[in-house]
Amino acid sequence: MELPLLTRLLEGQEQLRRALAQVLALDYLGALLGSLALPLLLLPWLGLLPTAALLALVPLLCSGALCWAFPGLRRWRWPVAAALPLAGVAALLVAPLGDRVEDGLYDDPVIGRLQTRHQRIVLTRRRDDLRVYLDGNLQFSSVDEYRYHEALVHPAMALHGRPRRVLLLGAGDGLALREILRWPDLQRVDLVELDPAMLRLARRHPLLRRLNGASLDDPRVHVHVGDALALVPGLPGRYDVIIADFPDPATPALARLYSLGFYGRLLGRLAPGGLVVTQASTPFFTPRVLASIQATFEALGLDTRPYSVTVPSFGPWGFVLAHRPTATLAAGDLPFQARWLDRAQLRHLFDLPRDLRPGPGEPVEPNRLVLPVLVDYQRQSRWRSD
Amino acid sequence: MELPLLTRLLEGQEQLRRALAQVLALDYLGALLGSLALPLLLLPWLGLLPTAALLALVPLLCSGALCWAFPGLRRWRWPVAAALPLAGVAALLVAPLGDRVEDGLYDDPVIGRLQTRHQRIVLTRRRDDLRVYLDGNLQFSSVDEYRYHEALVHPAMALHGRPRRVLLLGAGDGLALREILRWPDLQRVDLVELDPAMLRLARRHPLLRRLNGASLDDPRVHVHVGDALALVPGLPGRYDVIIADFPDPATPALARLYSLGFYGRLLGRLAPGGLVVTQASTPFFTPRVLASIQATFEALGLDTRPYSVTVPSFGPWGFVLAHRPTATLAAGDLPFQARWLDRAQLRHLFDLPRDLRPGPGEPVEPNRLVLPVLVDYQRQSRWRSD
Known part of the structure; x- marks a missing residue:
């Protein structure tokens, strides 16, 4: 003017x-x-x-x-x-x-903090409970992370039967990797992580390294640093199981990693008979997130099997597993003893309770790069949002 | 001196x-x-x-x-x-x-408070979330109480098949009663509650009355006010299902209601083919409480079936169901549609995950009136107790 x-x-x-x-x-x-x-x-x-x-x-x-x-x-x-x-x-x-102000934000004593290009990483510890927070959000508690990581990794691996090549997206803390490396036929894992500082921390911090069993140093692991959306098309070969462990789709930048466009690129890297699985936020509070991820895979012509597990420090947690309709799935069993998941839990894991689905009045759309509906679904919690 | x-x-x-x-x-x-x-x-x-x-x-x-x-x-x-x-x-x-000091202890606005002879009852409300606290402990949240009360009531009712007479101990808020009254063949419920003020509140408070569906005014309900340990032997007739919904056994007075002596009295009131079920605290944090309740029933010669459900405002919650070895159990189905429990959930409800059981180094004893081991088990949380 x-x-x-x-x-x-x-x-x-x-x-x-x-x-x-x-x-x-x-x-x-x-x-x-x-x-x-x-x-x-x-x-x-x-x-x-x-x-x-x-x-x-x-x-x-x-x-x-x-x-x-x-x-x-x-x-x-x-x-x-x-x-x-x-x-x-x-x-x-x-x-x-x-630092003092930040300490007051956490229940437990802060034992480490790190400002990286991508996020703020804070470690807290009380007795046996080591916790990692990313930008203030709990990433895991060492007391119950095994439930989350067993649920993320093993159902897809068990339904495949003999996974040899696995692609793991996100999860630079090495905990999902620890679970993947337990599979006897495994030959190669490609890990794509955005934040090199998280990888350094997971390799070098003694408590984290003990928790992930030094999984990042395993010779079968190949690390790629960068944005999954850009890196995935250039990865070598195809994978029996693809595991996506990104943060909840609360922003458009994160919702890209749960979109039709991204899942289409993932399919290009999936071996015949392969499975994709992704974490899908907390379906008791945001049931439309899980349902929309499911709808996104289905829009690509895949069959989906949603499931959930309770991680006490998070509440009920959801996952979506997807595969081409032509894939033949194994009966599903673990060749080792896990802490939570066993044959009995696996048998009925995919019976998702009714109250973890959206109600009839809650419309659900697939999530697209250009129209990231997930951001709204993630922000509209059914419970106690103010 | x-x-x-x-x-x-x-x-x-x-x-x-x-x-x-x-x-x-x-x-x-x-x-x-x-x-x-x-x-x-x-x-x-x-x-x-x-x-x-x-x-x-x-x-x-x-x-x-x-x-x-x-x-x-x-x-x-x-x-x-x-x-x-x-x-x-x-x-x-x-x-x-x-009152102002008390208000500060709760996350949500306090909308009612009541000091009775037995406890302090506080009601809070935020949007659709009505919560009742007894002596500062969350009794229920209206957002997920259905999961708890469906899990408490329906498995035993479904395994009995056609329950006609039910004994309900504790649970003066009328919510478990609401679930019991859904069973079509039900003829009579005897409710034993210690605190008459809780019964008055459940009958008269408009929000509570809406939540429990005015269940306490149902003509099939007979209310007995007093201590269950003293009242149970004098109750009329025998029951197809006995449901115990007492507070966690954190004190010797409460641990009495989970003891060999008390369960022996309950058995005297159990009809042939009848089932007993009790809430059993939170087995992820205190797995020995559930295991000890199970051992207590088994010391009386009963068969037991522990199970769990996640109540998001509490975490994973446990229950123990018990019956005489001679009882023949029905296949188990619900004659109505519940919000969480259905045929699929019922089918695998009793596959308790491994990590809700005590570890090999944690000894578990039955709980006796004279030696209330449950008090210790309840206080020793596996996680984050200070």
């Missing part, structure tokens, strides 16, 4: 017009740099409070530059120069303060 | 000895009255903070009495007389303050 008015006013005054154009151009350039730097550099690398402290220094630095540049502002030079180190010290003090 | 010393010192001084004897006698009498009044009258009827306020007035009243009785203390009469009404007003102000 102000630009056409100014242009009209300044039509005759060449010098002023140029100066103004420079100011406006610099203004836009600064806004561009700032809006790129904040999400891509500052927040990922520094975290929230140190970024705020750093940005608070910028106006002070500008004030200093002005005082030195313009003689009329000379008497402000030394007060500004004195304020700068004070503000710098305050900025340095803010970082540990941020 | 001080008594023999005093006796020795005062052997010659008759008058002093008498006065001292009177003081000591009154001291013991007061301690006796106080230790009886506090748990039996004051705390049950007034609650914690009003009791504290009332007791704070006692020393002030005693000071007043002393000032009037002894002329040497005369100048303190009026200050004490002035302090009394102030303290009285403060005591009156404390009661609503206690």
